[in-house]
Amino acid sequence: MGLSVRTFCGTFIHISAFIKVFASLRLTVVTLALAMALVFVGTLAEVHLGLYRAQSEFFRSFFVYWHPQNTGWKIPVFPGGYLIGVLLLINLIAAHTSRFKFSREKIGIWMIHAGLILLLAGQLFTDMSAVESRMHLRVGETKNYSESDRAYELQLQPKRFYLPFSLHLLEFRHDVYEGTDIPKNYSSRLLLDRPDTGEHREVLIYMNNPLRCAGWTFYQTGFDMDDQGTILQVVKNPGWLTPYLACGLIAMGLIVQFLSHLIPFLKRRTVA
């Protein structure tokens, strides 16, 4: 009996020590430092590997692997973006369940951390659920599908994503500043046709001004050399709203937190 109580207590102490480690500020600092190292090395790797490969090897992975030459080995040498993100998430949640008490002074911190949890979780969700593709239209052409950049179907034709509407390119413009080659604007004037709602209207897509329709978003991303065709980036991202909410929450939390320190500090000084 006595023995089992001791074991039980021991296990409990182990668990609480375990939680303590995961809830500790030390882990936060270590994870942040790891994240910095990863981001720095990943950025450098982008130069040689290209944006896409560096992203999948460094940021969208649990481990960064080292591939010794002439072997098929994969040796994990550094935590990847997913692992660090998950560690931070656990750290945050553990800290809030074990250390933090909700109080008025801490409301800013709670907002910041809640926002961070939403941001990290939302990005993880986006990463798994977002679909990116492209639509290439010549002037006068109509399409009701976009095509994948990377995945190919059986007949060696890029994988197609069919849309509940069609786009017809009326005009593509590529304006430059007078007397220079500096691009001033790229824009595509399109005719949107959506049978299920009967929508039939002209839309204009240009830099920083995408078209959002039925959960799909179209961005101006490229053009044909003869200026007679446009390339649109087509994205379906059900989680697109989470960063907005998360960041609003964090920014407000930061302001609340710092003002709640700054104002009493300044008051004390004026009194003194």
Next chain:
Amino acid sequence: MKKFVPWIFVVVFAAWTIASLWQKPETGFHTREFGKLPVLLNGRVQPMDSVARNALLQIRARQSVGQMGATAWLMETMMNPDAADKRDVFRIDNFELLNMLQLPEQQKYYSFNQIQPHLDDITRQTQRINNIEDAGHTAFERQLLKLDNALEIYQRLKASLCPPDTENFPAQLAAYEQAVHAGVAAARASEAGKSYDAAALNRLIGFISNYNELSQSAYLLVVPPTQNSGSRDDWQSIGASLMNVVHGGDIEPAVKDYAAMVTACRQNRPEDFNQALNDYRHWLGERFVPETRQGAQEFFFNEFQPFYKAIVIYVTAFLLAIIALLTFALAPKLSETLRRSAFWLVVLGGVIHTFGLLFRMWLEGRPPVTNLYSSAIFIGWGCVVFGIVLERIFAVGLGSAVASFAGFVTLVIAHNLSMDGDTMEMLLAVLNTNFWLTTHVVVVTLGYASTFMAGLLGITYVLLGLFTPLLKYKSGRMELGVALAKMVYGIVCFATLFSFTGTVLGGIWADQSWGRFWGWDPKENGALLIVLWNAAILHARWGGMIHERGLMNMVVFGNIVTSWSWFGVNMLGIGLHSYGFTDAAFQWLVFFVVVQIGFIALGLLPLNLWKSFQPENRS
């Protein structure tokens, strides 16, 4: 008496600043009035004076040729090229290049006539180098490309207003007007298959090919849009405008006036030049009010040089603040006077800095940061504002010292970045949005500024602590070291707020423009590094992992992180933000990083070596 000392400083420097606005009336050629004339270059309307200064910066790395002002040089180059060719304007520093061009090594500046015999060599080398990737260029090759660029600007400037070797341009234009009539009739007859005057047609073709060449080579567009051109941006070169005469209509008044100016200048007749200039200004003033105003305003800005003046004032303020700090214990009263003088000088410098910043924004119709140059100006401005606020709160002289130092350094950096030419260049399509430039770019740049500010205070702590007993001295009720720690902690909080919000706004911009919140673009990653580092500092502090000294060492490392994000990632040459890369900048970056590591090493020295922490100073 001592009360007035700060005011004397401020009044003297303010008077010096304003005095430069007063100019003697010009005798001889009215160069300044010519400098205000609006023209179109780089896609924007700007005064001749800006064309001249930016061209000279690229050719000579200076805004003047000795005593000769930029506009006077431009006039000579465009109107009297034979004289200009003899002037030493091309700066060449690389010995290998000098050897290749067989030029004497001790001269530093060289004339076009000296370089001319080797133009073919230079073209051949340029073609070869252009096939090599930028990163592989040697110092010699970089200098050669620079010279090639300078030569192109120079030669195009020479052939902007008037065809080469034209003795009397107005007379030539009169002949052209006559030739057009007969020549066009001949051309029509020839097309219709009738008999035609071959001599008249050939005469016209001679003119046209001459003006076609002129329009091809013109560096700047000086003829304002005609009545029937649709856009107000539709400026033309003199050559193109003259070619249009064939389609009917007269020679534009602008062309005639410029022709009169060219010939008067060439023949050294100032009265005639001023007369033609006056006629043209009158004509412009009636038809192109905003353009004329724009030219005059930017001319004023160029001449006022607010950032140069701010540099001088910041240097003075910095010296005063340092002396104030060092005399803190020896002569408290003197120290206080100097401290207040330094503070009010920083405020004056800040006012002039702000004026320059706002004036630029107004000229461009843009938010403060649009390129690397303006980011330097804005970071300096942010640091100065933070410093002034700190000085108001703590009143120990450190705020002024750090503010003036940061203001001075960033403006010098900006000056060096301006060597690439026009600093008010037009924005690429992606950046052509005032909303995101105002929110994301401004906030993230404030994040840079505050992180640098914390880093500078960290360096101050290390230097004062190691080499002086000052950290333990009391100013008011607080020890200087404690005050510094409070300042740094507060600024790190702000830095976290700004860098986080700015980074996130960048993410939102990306989501609006490319459909992904986070694209791992190098510049985004750089901003993220600043956020992570500031967050790490705060958490380490809260967790008791670091104290005063650790905090200081960490914020000094923040300087490295920020400089990487500000300059380093641009040097990678990839991603959406890879604008404005210079090689010299890379060497400076390495130097900067090494110096910061040096400061951190000093900061890690055991406490018994710190003068401020010697037992006799512990009170």
